[in-house]
Amino acid sequence: MMGPRQVAQGALFYEFSIEDHVPPDHLLRAMDRFVDLGDMRRHLAPFYSTTGRPSVDPELMIRMLIVGYAFGIRSERRLCEEVHLNLAYRWFCRLDLTDPVPDHSTFSKNRHGRFRDSDLFRHLFESVVARCIVEGLVGGETFASDASLIRADANKQYAAAKADWAPDRIDVQAAPRAVREYLDVLDDAAFGAASEVDPKFTSFADPASQWTGARKGPAFFAYSDNYLIDTDHGVILDVEATRSIRTAEVGATRTMIARTRERFGLTPERLAADTAYGSGEMLGWLVGQGIEPYIPVIDKSERHDGTFSNAEFQYDPKRDEYACPGGKVLKKYWRQMKRPRDGIGKDGFRRYFARQADCAACVLKERCCPNQPRRKIARHVHEAARDAARRIATTDAYVDASRRRKKVEMLFAHLKRILRLDRLRLRGPNGARDEFLLAATAQNLRKLAKLIAATPATA
Structure with a gap:
C-alpha cells in the first residue's frame, strides 16, 4: 500500500x-x-591591532x-x-x-x-609534522625527495619573450602583487638566481612561473612543488616552492634537509631520489652532511663502443694520477708549474692526460682512443662521493630505498587527483608556497587520521 x-x-x-x-x-x-x-x-x-572592530x-x-x-x-x-x-x-x-x-x-x-x-601556514604545517613525530610515524632513517610540476594560473596568450619584458621599466607601486613578488625573488636561489638562462616566455600575470615543456607535450607555465618525506609512512617533512628547473629543485632539497634538521633535529641516514639529483655537487654535499646517497649517478663517461671506460683506469689518490690498462700514467700536468694549480675546470672536473708518445706506441690504442692522439680522463671534484653512490647502487638496500621512494610519487598523484591541486589558484611565489603548504598539511592530517586508530571525539 x-x-x-x-x-x-x-x-x-x-x-x-x-x-x-x-x-x-x-x-x-x-x-x-x-x-x-x-x-x-x-x-x-602581533599582527592584529589592539583597537577597532573584532x-x-x-x-x-x-x-x-x-x-x-x-x-x-x-x-x-x-x-x-x-x-x-x-x-x-x-x-x-x-x-x-x-x-x-x-x-x-x-x-x-x-x-x-x-x-x-x-608565515602562519608554515607554522601550521610544522605543528602537524611535529604531531606525526610524536605519534611515531617518522622513523628518521630514510628520507626521499622529489618534485612535481603544478600548472600556474597563467596563459601563453598573455606572455612575451624576456627581451620584450623589461623588469627595470616596471612601476613597482602600480604593479600587481604577483609582479612585485617576482621582483623580490630575482636574487633568490629558488627562483631568479636558479639559472642564468632566460625562459622562452615570461607571463605578465605571473612572471615568476616557469615556461616548461618537461612533460614532453605542450609547454605551459608552472611551479615545482618539492617534497621531502620520511619513507616509513610517507609523512611529508618539508615542502618548498621553486621554479620548474632542475637546479632550483636540487637546491630545494638541500634547503629542506637543513630546515628539517633545524626545526625537528632530524638528519636522515640516507636520502633516496631519482637521477635528476645525482650530480656531483649534490652527492658531495650529501656525503659531507653524513647522509648516504641512494641516488643514481649522472655519469656520461660510460662507453658503449667497445673502448675502455673511465672505470677501467685505476686512480692513485696519493700521487693524484691514473694508470691505464696498459700500465701507463695519466697526469693533469706533465711539466712543472711555477704556481700550484688545482686543475679544476668551470664544470667541476679535473682532466688527466696520457703522453702522446705512450699512446702512439701502445698496442691497446685501438681499444682505448682510436680516434684521438692520446687518452684523457675527466674526474669530478666530488668523484669520491660519486664512487660511494655507485657502490651503494649495487646493494639490496638500494633496491629497497628505490621502492620506498615511490611513496613521493604516490603523494603527488594523491595531491593532483584526490585533492585536485593540478593547477594553482593563487599567483606569485608566495601564492604557490601557501597552496603547497596547505595541501601538504591536509595530506599529513589525512595520513594521521588513516594510520592512527580514531576514537570518538567531542566538539
Whole structure:
C-alpha cells in the first residue's frame, strides 16, 4: 500500500545537536584529534591591532581552509557554501546551526595580509609534522625527495619573450602583487638566481612561473612543488616552492634537509631520489652532511663502443694520477708549474692526460682512443662521493630505498587527483608556497587520521 504524502511541517521548537549527526567514522572526526590550534592566537597576536572592530576568528578560517584542501574544494566561494550546508564541515569548524559563515573575501584579505606576514601556514604545517613525530610515524632513517610540476594560473596568450619584458621599466607601486613578488625573488636561489638562462616566455600575470615543456607535450607555465618525506609512512617533512628547473629543485632539497634538521633535529641516514639529483655537487654535499646517497649517478663517461671506460683506469689518490690498462700514467700536468694549480675546470672536473708518445706506441690504442692522439680522463671534484653512490647502487638496500621512494610519487598523484591541486589558484611565489603548504598539511592530517586508530571525539 502506498504511504501518505510526506509534507514538511514546521515545529515551534527543535532539539538538535550537530554532534549526533556526524558519523563516528567520518574522516573529519579522526582529523580533528590532530588539529591543535591552541597557540595560533599567540602567534598571530602581533599582527592584529589592539583597537577597532573584532575580526573573524582566525581559527575558524584555518579550519575552513583545512576542510577545503582536504576535500578538494578549490574555490573559496564554494567552500563557504559547502560549510554553510554540510553538517560535518560545520562541526569541524566549531559552527552551530545559527552561526554565520565568513564571506569568501575575508580569506583573501587575511591570506595576503597577516597570515602571510606571520608565515602562519608554515607554522601550521610544522605543528602537524611535529604531531606525526610524536605519534611515531617518522622513523628518521630514510628520507626521499622529489618534485612535481603544478600548472600556474597563467596563459601563453598573455606572455612575451624576456627581451620584450623589461623588469627595470616596471612601476613597482602600480604593479600587481604577483609582479612585485617576482621582483623580490630575482636574487633568490629558488627562483631568479636558479639559472642564468632566460625562459622562452615570461607571463605578465605571473612572471615568476616557469615556461616548461618537461612533460614532453605542450609547454605551459608552472611551479615545482618539492617534497621531502620520511619513507616509513610517507609523512611529508618539508615542502618548498621553486621554479620548474632542475637546479632550483636540487637546491630545494638541500634547503629542506637543513630546515628539517633545524626545526625537528632530524638528519636522515640516507636520502633516496631519482637521477635528476645525482650530480656531483649534490652527492658531495650529501656525503659531507653524513647522509648516504641512494641516488643514481649522472655519469656520461660510460662507453658503449667497445673502448675502455673511465672505470677501467685505476686512480692513485696519493700521487693524484691514473694508470691505464696498459700500465701507463695519466697526469693533469706533465711539466712543472711555477704556481700550484688545482686543475679544476668551470664544470667541476679535473682532466688527466696520457703522453702522446705512450699512446702512439701502445698496442691497446685501438681499444682505448682510436680516434684521438692520446687518452684523457675527466674526474669530478666530488668523484669520491660519486664512487660511494655507485657502490651503494649495487646493494639490496638500494633496491629497497628505490621502492620506498615511490611513496613521493604516490603523494603527488594523491595531491593532483584526490585533492585536485593540478593547477594553482593563487599567483606569485608566495601564492604557490601557501597552496603547497596547505595541501601538504591536509595530506599529513589525512595520513594521521588513516594510520592512527580514531576514537570518538567531542566538539
